[in-house]
Amino acid sequence: MELTHRQEQIIEIVKENGPITGENIADQLSLTRATLRPDLAILTMAGFLDARPRVGYFYTGKTGTELMSDQLKKLKVRDQHSVPVVVNDQVSVYDAITTMFLEDIGTLFVVNQQSMLVGVLSRKDLLRATMGNQELSEVPVHIIMTRIPKITVCYKDDLLVDAATKLIENQIDALPVVIDRQDGQEVIGRLTKTNITKAFVDLVKDE
Numbered sequence: 001m002e003l004t005h006r007q008e009q010i011i012e013i014v015k016e017n018g019p020i021t022g023e024n025i026a027d028q029l030s031l032t033r034a035t036l037r038p039d040l041a042i043l044t045m046a047g048f049l050d051a052r053p054r055v056g057y058f059y060t061g062k063t064g065t066e067l068m069s070d071q072l073k074k075l076k077v078r079d080q081h082s083v084p085v086v087v088n089d090q091v092s093v094y095d096a097i098t099t100m101f102l103e104d105i106g107t108l109f110v111v112n113q114q115s116m117l118v119g120v121l122s123r124k125d126l127l128r129a130t131m132g133n134q135e136l137s138e139v140p141v142h143i144i145m146t147r148i149p150k151i152t153v154c155y156k157d158d159l160l161v162d163a164a165t166k167l168i169e170n171q172i173d174a175l176p177v178v179i180d181r182q183d184g185q186e187v188i189g190r191l192t193k194t195n196i197t198k199a200f201v202d203l204v205k206d207e
């Protein structure tokens with residue numbers, strides 16, 4: 001994160017004099033408290049400063065890496081996930097392969113007639129199916145998919161780092177983002193390794 005000259009001045013003042021009130025920082029810079037408010041908000045949000053009620057601002061002393069790690073830990077699945085691509089459990093393996101190519105994605109989620117999650121199809125699941133002597137337009141995907149209760153899911157309010165941990169631990173590329181319903185789980189998103197990589201790169205770019 002690129003700091004303005006004034007923000008750097010504020011950090012220096014707080015480093016030297018903290019804990020110090022916003023009023024006092026403003027005095028030292030000959031500015032009004034109102035002018036300073038956005039800078040103080042940014043510095044607090046980014047983790048350079050901390051504010052305690054009735055005490056004032058103090059310098060956290062956190063390094064760039066610690067600050068970035070703090071930001072990463074705050075990210076939620078809801079900020080990063082992609083739209084899901086679902087197929088019905090009765091469609092053929094052939095049609096699922098076509099959908100995967102047309103949609104240009106690596107994981108399809110499979111739903112039943114009630115549009116509730118019942119399975120997952122990865123690239124390798126579909127490749128494997130092509131290796132047998134089966135007629136691909138005759139075999140429904142529910143025969144070859146990974147099915148519930150073996151499916152690992154996440155929720156939009158989960159922390160991104162927790163979802164990323166599930167991807168690593170289960171050695172999979174994507175998680176369905178779901179909402180629990182009475183008759184199953186509705187798929188509302190798709191969280192992939194690419195989403196995690198993008199979140200990471202975005203954070204570094206912001207630095």
Ligand code: ADP
Pocket residue numbers: 107120121122123124125145146150151152153171172173174175176
């Ligand atoms: P690929 O098989 O193309 O390498 P994955 O690593 O994502 O892709 O999938 C590995 C296996 O795990 C596949 O059989 C797939 O059906 C299954 N799988 C993928 N995603 C999930 C998930 N969210 N929950 C449970 N199983 C999954």
